[in-house]
Amino acid sequence: MIRIRNFILHKPHGYLSQFIYEKKRHKKLLGELYDFPEGTMAIGRLDEDSEGLLLLTTDGKVSEMVRSKTVEKEYYAQVDGRITEEAVQLLKNGVEIGFKGIKYTTKKCEARIISELPDCIGEGRKIRDERHGPTSWVSITITEGKFRQVRKMTAAVGFPTLRLIRIRVGTLSLQLNAGEVIEVENFFTHKP
CATH class of the missing domain: 3.30.70.580 (Pseudouridine synthase I, catalytic domain, N-terminal subdomain)
Incomplete structure (x- = not known):
């Protein structure tokens, strides 16, 4: 065996x-x-x-x-700028992204702004310094997994991902x- x-x-x-x-x-x-x-x-x-x-x-x-598609995957994304509640609502409802050369609308998902990171992430690697403007964090929980989906989702709402961490699977x-x-x-x- x-x-x-x-x-x-x-x-x-x-x-x-x-x-x-x-x-x-x-x-x-x-x-x-x-x-x-x-x-x-x-x-x-x-x-x-x-x-x-x-x-x-x-x-x-x-x-x-x-x-x-029954198992949730949760990601923390550090994004360029201060993400807004309006952008988070767009993420929750699904956004249009490109996938294999065609337009695709993501499924509804969970999303929220994060103010405090867990210790296992901490400050982590430095993305850039404050001279380049503020950053913020958002949690996105999906059940699908298209190529670079979370990065494409945050970019679609005007907040490109700078750092991406999968925090949970199921x-x-x-x-x-x-x-x-x-x-x-x-x-x-x-x-x-």
């Missing part, structure tokens, strides 16, 4: 959500953070510039279930520091 293994990772900025990169430029890969067993796959992806909660498994069925919340990995028996019964 093959043992299924599951991992929770706080993916740092600058890493690809993959184990192999076949192009010429060197990229930081997940295997540099931990000695994952052969056959481990990321459940969903976070692009190189995004950070936060990433689930990994050796079981394709678990991966398929977590990626389904009932699992980010509680690790950047680069930390833990192995869990089951994602859905894990208690921090």
